[in-house]
Amino acid sequence: MSTNIIENNIININFFLLFFVTLFYWLQSALFLPKSLNSLPNKLTYLSCFLQVGFLVLRWFSSGHFPLSNLYESLLFLSWVLTTLLLFLNSKLITKNTSQTKNIKDRLTSFTFLKEQTFLFESLLGSILSPLILLLNTFATFSLPLELKTSTALVPALQSNWLLMHVTVMILSYATLLCGCLFSIIYLFLTPANLTEIEFQGNSIGLPTNQTLTSLNNSLEDKKLVNPNSSNLAKTLDNLSYRILGFGFPLLTIGILSGAVWANQTWGSYWSWDPKETWALITWLIFAIYLHTRISKGWSGRKSAYLASFGFIIIWICYLGVNLLGKGLHSYGFFN
Structure with missing residues (x-):
């Protein structure tokens, strides 16, 4: 059996697998998935990640170069990075929650709340x-x-x-930035536009502690919110989005700098104002503004979420939109 047939089989199986992963996660979020199947979406996600790794490794050996030379390969590599990121976040969430309290009595009293919050947020x-x-x-x-x-x-x-260095880092930055922007977009849907930010102390991913839970729920009741848990999840998404974007921005910076060095070796110039280079710079500026306003100006919540949502659009223009034109020095293997 040829490698092309094996690759196609892996991709087709993974497509149907991802379809059921998405379906099960949605059913789980809507509380329609039986409790006995709560672990199924995660298990299927692990299987999908394994298949994607198998495809990339097979492609690498069959082509003789790292599989990032065209749009098809970069899309599937981006898909694998996002899948791995999802699994990492879920495992990190469970680890943080199980170790949130050191006192045995506090852990027992908070177990039900933490389990519920973990389940909701993981879904x-x-x-x-x-x-x-x-x-x-x-x-x-x-x-x-x-x-x-x-x-x-x-x-x-x-x-x-430099193909391995530059393109890999750029795809990693796109994945983390897209992930952080998506969390900000969902944050906007979970919070009313007229809701004043509620500040409370939490752990490293923003989940409230038992000491602040009572006062938080009282504040939410005063604001007549229908579902306090949605505000808890929204606050967590806001904090997590900030941390992920804070991780993706240095990756984007390294990717742009490595690309400049590679461009100088290949084309004799560090910067040519190529369409791809220009939009990469615009993307960098958007998230530099996001982090600056968040750190220096104290922005959070909806103001930061609006900026991150705009950045979500800019990333897609930089990654796909420019390549649709088929112009410039970065059009290898795309729609030119």
Whole structure:
């Protein structure tokens, strides 16, 4: 059996797997999934991650170069990074919650609340990220022409070790930034526009402690919110979005700098104001403003979420929109 057939089989199986992952996460969030199946979405996500790794490794060995030379490969690599990020966040959430309280008595009294919050937030993360992962796989599998899916020899400009360094870091930055922006977008849906920010102390991902839970619920009742848990989850999303964007911004910076060095070696200039370079700079400026206003100006909540939501659009213009034009020095293997 040829490697192309194996690759196609892996991609097709993974597509259906991701479809059921998304469906189960949505059912879980709506409390329609039986409790006996609560662990099923996570298990299927692990299986999907394994299949995606298998595809990338097989592609690497069959092509002889790291699988990031065209749009098809970069979309599937981005999908794998987002899947891995989802699994990491879920495992980090469970670890943090089980170790949130050191006192045995406090741990026993808070166990029910922590379990409920973990379940709700884990379902929410899956419901947010799994549709994006599914859409990436759907677009790569069914929308791209066959010539863009076929592995070919690298053009001279891409025959460099910088391909692994620059493109990998850029895709990692796109994945983390998209993830953080999505959390900000969902935050806007979970919080009323006229809701004043409620500040409370929490752990590193923003979940409230038992000491602040009572006062928080009283504040929420005073504001006549229908579901206090939605505000707890929204606050957590806001904090988590900030931390993920704070991680993705340095990756974007390193990716742009490494690209400049590679460009100088290949084209004799660090910066050519190529469309891809220009939009990468615009993306960098948007998230630099986000972090500056968040750190220096004390912005949080909806103001930061609006800025991050705008950044979500800019990322897609930089990643896909520019390549749709097929112009510039970064059009290798795309729609030119």
